[in-house]
Amino acid sequence: MSGGRGPLVEVEGLTKSFHLRTGFGFRRARRELVAVAGVSFTLERGETLGLVGESGCGKTTTGRLLLRLLEPTAGVIRFAGREIQALPERELRPLRRRMQIIFQDPYGSLDPRMTVEEIVAEPLVVHGVGDRAARARRVRELLDRVGIPASWADRHPHEFSGGQRQRIGIARALALDPEFLVCDEPVSALDVSIRAQVVNLLVDLGRELGLTYLFISHDLAVVRHICDRVAVMYLGRIVELAPKASLYREPLHPYTRALLSAIPVPRPGRKRARIVLAGDVPSPLDPPAGCRFHTRCPQAMEVCRRVEPELVEVRPGHRVACHLHPAPPSNGARA
Amino acid sequence: MASEALSSPLDAVAAPPRRRFPTLRRLLRHKLFLVGAFLFSIVLVAALFADLLIQVDPNRISMRHKFRPPGSEWIFGTDNFGRSQWSRVVKGAQLSLAIGFGVVLLNALFGTLLGALAGYFRALDNLLMRIMDAFMAFPVILLAIGITAALGPGSINAVIALAAVYTPRTARIVRASVLVVREQAYVEAARAMGASNLRILLRHVLPNCTAPLIVQLTFIFAYSVLSEAVLSFLGLGAAPPTPTWGNIIAEGRLYIREAPWITLIPGLALAMTVLGLNLLGDGLRDVLDPRLKVQQ
Numbered sequence: 001m002s003g004g005r006g007p008l009v010e011v012e013g014l015t016k017s018f019h020l021r022t023g024f025g026f027r028r029a030r031r032e033l034v035a036v037a038g039v040s041f042t043l044e045r046g047e048t049l050g051l052v053g054e055s056g057c058g059k060t061t062t063g064r065l066l067l068r069l070l071e072p073t074a075g076v077i078r079f080a081g082r083e084i085q086a087l088p089e090r091e092l093r094p095l096r097r098r099m100q101i102i103f104q105d106p107y108g109s110l111d112p113r114m115t116v117e118e119i120v121a122e123p124l125v126v127h128g129v130g131d132r133a134a135r136a137r138r139v140r141e142l143l144d145r146v147g148i149p150a151s152w153a154d155r156h157p158h159e160f161s162g163g164q165r166q167r168i169g170i171a172r173a174l175a176l177d178p179e180f181l182v183c184d185e186p187v188s189a190l191d192v193s194i195r196a197q198v199v200n201l202l203v204d205l206g207r208e209l210g211l212t213y214l215f216i217s218h219d220l221a222v223v224r225h226i227c228d229r230v231a232v233m234y235l236g237r238i239v240e241l242a243p244k245a246s247l248y249r250e251p252l253h254p255y256t257r258a259l260l261s262a263i264p265v266p267r268p269g270r271k272r273a274r275i276v277l278a279g280d281v282p283s284p285l286d287p288p289a290g291c292r293f294h295t296r297c298p299q300a301m302e303v304c305r306r307v308e309p310e311l312v313e314v315r316p317g318h319r320v321a322c323h324l325h326p327a328p329p330s331n332g333a334r335a
Numbered sequence: 336m337a338s339e340a341l342s343s344p345l346d347a348v349a350a351p352p353r354r355r356f357p358t359l360r361r362l363l364r365h366k367l368f369l370v371g372a373f374l375f376s377i378v379l380v381a382a383l384f385a386d387l388l389i390q391v392d393p394n395r396i397s398m399r400h401k402f403r404p405p406g407s408e409w410i411f412g413t414d415n416f417g418r419s420q421w422s423r424v425v426k427g428a429q430l431s432l433a434i435g436f437g438v439v440l441l442n443a444l445f446g447t448l449l450g451a452l453a454g455y456f457r458a459l460d461n462l463l464m465r466i467m468d469a470f471m472a473f474p475v476i477l478l479a480i481g482i483t484a485a486l487g488p489g490s491i492n493a494v495i496a497l498a499a500v501y502t503p504r505t506a507r508i509v510r511a512s513v514l515v516v517r518e519q520a521y522v523e524a525a526r527a528m529g530a531s532n533l534r535i536l537l538r539h540v541l542p543n544c545t546a547p548l549i550v551q552l553t554f555i556f557a558y559s560v561l562s563e564a565v566l567s568f569l570g571l572g573a574a575p576p577t578p579t580w581g582n583i584i585a586e587g588r589l590y591i592r593e594a595p596w597i598t599l600i601p602g603l604a605l606a607m608t609v610l611g612l613n614l615l616g617d618g619l620r621d622v623l624d625p626r627l628k629v630q631q
Contacts, residue, residue: 067527096529109520113542122538123528172524 006081008180008212009043009066014075016061020285033285035061037236038075040311048206048213050227052220052259054281058236059216063182066214067099068092079180097127100173104185106165110157116143116168117153123175142171146201163194170201182214187222199226220263224248232256235284235292238311242318252320254297291323299324361622368618374611378604382429393422393578402594412596414587423578424601430579431560431608434494438559439552441498442505447541447548449502450509455517455536464510467503475500479562483571490573493566497559508551512544546623553616557609564605580605
């Protein structure tokens with residue numbers, strides 16, 4: 001594995017804004033929608049980082065940016081030590097072998113005109129790996145690995161169920177032996193009964209192949225099962241980033257607390273104090289000043305309206321962006 | 336879709352049901368499609384086997400036999416020069432369909448090319464589509480007449496003119512489908528694996544745009560058969576002794592009172608072809624276009 005021992009993926013100040021045109025005539029204006037506003041995190045090799053948040057918070061955009069499926073507006077993305085945010089597509093291609101994506105929608109992510117064999121073999125064809133026979137062997141191996149009988153390789157996607165299609169999508173993503181996989185809500189479109197199977201498949205594959213995952217989800221229960229660390233996003237920013245155990249045991253950000261309190265408890269009698277947030281997520285076209293969460297925060301203070309809190313490490317490995325949790329003063333003392 | 340949402344926990348091992356050629360099955364259940372296919376295949380058979388079906392040279396003049404009404408001797412009667420209407424109409428079918436195919440072929444080629452470029456490479460979109468709009472601003476026949484007038488009469492020029500006239504419509508339809516398909520997750524997947532634009536366009540985008548294109552081309556076929564008849568009626572198609580439906584009608588219109596069959600029979604042939612193709616197109620649209628499928 002090239003690139004030494006550093007983190008596999010490093011992201012600094014990643015920002016993506018979209019320009020929208022609104023209104024007509026005199027009211028016509030170009031407005032800027034900042035979907036991702038200065039996000040920073042790292043992914044160690046073999047680690048699974050969960051990225052959670054409500055819909056529209058920028059988590060999917062972040063995943064797309066990492067793979068350069070969207071062009072970042074600002075910020076640095078380092079993959080295996082190499083800055084990729086501005087690489088031309090030609091130089092990016094060899095790196096694309098090492099990072100792949102699994103999509104949310106198992107219906108839309110497979111070309112309906114292709115057979116399963118063609119779909120899974122396509123990455124190999126694109127990168128000119130092996131001859132026809134070698135590719136066919138590899139496809140069988142991959143299908144076998146994800147639990148699809150290789151004898152179905154000549155079928156089309158519409159002949160499969162959602163869970164099966166998702167497995168085919170996983171086989172395609174694994175075809176080139178990637179190191180890094182962005183899983184964009186890979187199970188949220190699936191039936192609850194199948195969800196666990198697919199999640200476990202991902203866990204097994206990750207362990208076996210030493211994969212690094214960015215696992216994007218709004219399902220905190222799934223994230224708890226699969227992830228090592230969790231980042232919570234709100235309106236384009238990471239508000240809390242912590243190891244799983246620490247985050248689920250003691251969430252610090254009021255938003256994280258509200259999210260966690262919404263997880264259904266599968267035990268009758270035992271009730272959790274549910275924190276219900278008032279109102280909707282503010283429009284990302286016009287984010288609130290100060291802390292972006294202050295409009296809905298049950299513990300908002302005067303300072304929250306004015307000053308945007310920074311993501312600071314308040315405990316080893318546990319970072320939070322909230323005025324309730326200022327950085328400990330003895331910052332330099334810790335190793 | 337509803338049954339798929341209820342997939343069992345044995346998901347990974349349950350054999351999915353296998354059904355081959357679902358589109359063909361649905362087409363064969365579509366009654367109007369079958370009527371259209373029947374009408375069009377009559378014309379198609381006549382055109383393909385024209386030389387076997389006619390005994391008399393369509394251009395053989397026999398003044399002794401002029402203005403014979405349809406009957407047992409002359410199936411479709413004879414015209415003002417005593418030429419066999421049967422021979423002329425059947426031969427005319429051959430030319431009409433050949434021109435129709437020619438137009439459809441050119442139209443598919445250029446329409447797909449322009450539509451794909453405009454839809455896929457957004458920078459070209461405005462430029463190409465404004466040019467297409469300028470073309471579409473002219474009434475079809477007027478523009479076709481203008482182009483044939485510039486190129487000179489003849490069936491090849493008629494094909495070129497009609498292809499040029501109908502290309503903007505096809506380009507629009509292809510562009511619209513490309514705009515939809517390019518946002519599909521499987522296109523993003525292809526991009527994520529590093530596939531080139533050309534590969535994405537040819538392998539993923541265009542194959543998934545074929546359904547509306549096929550429907551459109553069926554209609555273009557019908558229109559161009561009709562427009563070709565109009566052009567030759569006006570003297571801008573194939574030169575007069577050549578039997579095209581438009582020519583026959585143009586010559587026969589002088590005798591419409593005395594010998595109405597001269598104009599009526601090629602007119603009916605034209606109507607049958609156009610009706611058949613339109614029904615075919617409607618059937619294909621009902622079966623291939625998912626937005627209309629729901630209403631059935």
